[in-house]
Amino acid sequence: MAFESYVLVCGGTACCSGGADNIVEAFASELAAAGLKDKVQVVKTGCLGFCEQGPIVKILPQGTFYVQVKAEDVKEIVAEHLVKGRVVQRLCYDPEQAKKLVAEANIPFYQKQYRIVLRNCGVIDPEKIDDYIARDGYKAIEKVLFEMTPEQVVDEILKSGLRGRGGAGFPTGMKWKFAMMQPKGQKYMVCNADEGDPGAYMDRSTLEGDPHSILEAMIIAGYAIGASKGFIYIRAEYPLAIRRLEVAIEQATELGLLGKDILGSGFDFEIELRFGAGAFVCGEETALLQSIEGNRGMPKPRPPFPAVKGLWGRPTVINNVETLANIPVIINKGADWFNKIGTATTKGTKVFALTGKVNNSGLIEVPMGTTLREIIFDVGGGIRGGHQFKAAQTGGPSGGIIPPQFLDTPIDYESLAKIGSIMGSGGLIVMDETDCVVDIAKFYLDFTVDESCGKCAPCRIGGRKLLNYLNKITDGRGTEDDIVQMQNISDAMCKASLCGLGQTASNPVKSTLRYFMDEYMEHIRDKKCRSGKCSKLISYTIDPAKCKGCTACARKCPAGAISGAVKTPHVIDQSKCIKCGACEATCKFGAISHG
C-alpha cells in the first residue's frame, strides 16, 4: 500500500443525498490540517450497500465501519482514529447489542453476503481505471484475446452455468453460442442497463460503483460472438451512472482497451451509450432493440430471436448488467470455481435490492440457494417497528407475492417459479401486516397497465380489466364472480400475450389469489380491509363510553357527518363519512377508532 490508511466514503445515491460530498471535503481539509495528507488517501467509492445506515465511512486497513456519519464528525474521526488509532465508538453500528460492532465483518448485514458482482463496489474509486486494474481489472481480456478462441470463451461461460440475471434465467453461454454460430459479418453486443423495475437498483449501483467491469465483460462477449460494436442501453434517469460510464469508456479507450486493435491483438471493439427514456417494456429484448433504433419500444414476435436477427437485422446478444459483471470473474477464476457456488440449477450469486418494511434496507449479494428467511431476518435484520412479516415480493410487477410458509425456500430460478413468483431482476420487497395484498396487486397492475405498449390485445385489454376488478374490490363493490373472471383473464394473459410484460403482468394477481384468498373474500363479503389500507372500506366509529361530547370532531369533519349535542356522545353518519380520518386525529379522548 502506498498509503498507511484509506478512508472510503460511500458515494452511492443514498449516501450522496445524506451529504457524502461534504464528508469527502471535510476529510480532505482535516487531513491536510493534521499533516496526514500523504499518509491517508480519501476515496469516494460506489455503493457499500448498507443504505439504511448511510452515509457510510469505512477505514482501511482496519476495516472500521462508521455509520450515519456527518461532516461534523470528520474532525473527531481524524483526531481519534487516524492520529491516535482509537476507534470512535459512538459512530459504530450497534444493532441493539451492548457490544459495539466495529468491523464490517462483524455486522450481521454483511455476514451472509458473498460478493462477486459487487466485488469492487465500495472498494475502488469508480472514476479511476488504475483502481480497477489493481484489482485484476482487464486481466480477463488479456487471457481471452491471447490465450482463448471464441469457442473456448463460449464453452467456459456455458460450463459456468451462468444464467441471465435480467429475470428469465436463460443460460448466457447458449445466447452467446447462437450468436457466435451466425455467419460472419456485423454483429452487436448490447448491455441492458434500463433498470425499470420499481423498487430495484442493483444495476444502478454496479454501474456507478464498478463501470469498468461492464466494459470488460462486453469486450469479452464481443470477442466471443464476433461483434465489433457494443451499445449500453441505459436509463436517462441515472445521470451519475451515465457519467461514470462515459469516464470509463474514455479511460479504456486511452489505454487501448477499447477501439481498434485492442492490446495489439487485432480485435476491434467500440462501445456507445444509448439512453432509454422511461419505458418498462424496453426491458423486453425486442422492444429494447426497437428503442436503440430510435423507435417506439414495441416488442416483436419471436422467433426470429435477436441472436439471429437483432439490431438492424443483425445477430445481437443482449445481456443484463449483473450478468455481465460476473463474466470477467468467471474468465479469471474459471468456470469450475463459479459453478461450485449456488444450487443444482442456478449457479453463482444474486444481488437484491432489499427494501420495504425491513430494518436494513440496502443492496445485498448472496449465494444462490440462500433462503428468504436468511435474507430478510439475518441480512435484513427482520421487520421494522416490531411488526409481523406478511409477504415478500420478488420480480417486481412481473413477480409473485410469497407468503410466510415459503420463507425457507432456497432462492433459485426453479424454486421461485414453483411457488408462483420469479427471480426477476432483483427487487425484493418486504411487507408487514399493515400492507394489504389486494392493494399491492392493484399497485402492480396499475403500473403494468400504464407501461403496456398496447400492441397486443391480451395485455392491453386484459390488464385494464384486471385493474377494474381490483378497483371494484378495494372500493367494496366486488362480487365472488369477479374472482373467477380475474383467474380466467390472468390465464389468458399468460398464454396469449406477445411479450414477457403481458405474460407475467398477472403474476401479482395470481399469487395473491393463491395465497391470500381469505383477504380477497374479506374485502368482498365483509367489506373489510384488515390492514386499513383500502380507505373506502374503513368505517370510523365513536365509542359512546369514551366520548365527552366536546364537539371537536364535529367541527373538524369536512363532510358534516358527525352530529350530537354538547356533552353527550356523538355519532358518525356512515353515509356521509368520506373516511378522511380527521375526526380520529382530532379526538383528545381516544374515543374514535376505525376498522
Place this chain on the structure above:
Amino acid sequence: MSGKVETMTPELKAFIEEWKTKPGNLIMVLHRVQQTYGYIPREIAIETAELLDVPLAKIYGVVTFYNFFRLQKAGKYNVQVCLGTACYLRGGDDIIKEFEKELGVGVNTTTPDGLFSVEAVRCLGCCGLAPVAVVNGEVHGKLETKNVAGIIDQYRKLG
C-alpha cells in the same frame, strides 16, 4: 405554460448535424432537445423533423411513448415524487398528495408562477431512503408529510 416561441440554439443544431448520419439517432437527439429547453417545444420538434428528415408524426410517436419526454415546460423546481414499490409501501402516495395540497396543483402541472411542478415518477433507485422526492436532482429521503412544507419553502426562498 409559457407562450414563448423557442428557437433552435446553435449547439443543438450542431449536435443534430453530428448525429444525423448515425442510425437510431432520434431518441438521443430528443434527449438533447429536452436537456436544452426542459421539454420538447413544438417549433423545435418541427425543425428537428426537417433536419433529420423524419416525419413529425414519428417524432410525436416517440415522444408520447416514453415517460421521460415532456411536452410542457416544467417548473423552475421540478418535484419528482417516487412511487416505486418501496416508496409506495412507506407512504409515497401521501407525500405526493401533500405536495399537491401545499402547491395547489395536481400531478404533471406547473404552479401559475412557474416556480414548481409536481411529477410522479417510477423508482429513482434510492429505495433505502424511501419515501423519496427529488427536486432538480437533489434527493430528499425518508420523508414524512410534515417535511413537505419545509422543502417547498426552502426552494421558494431561493426564488
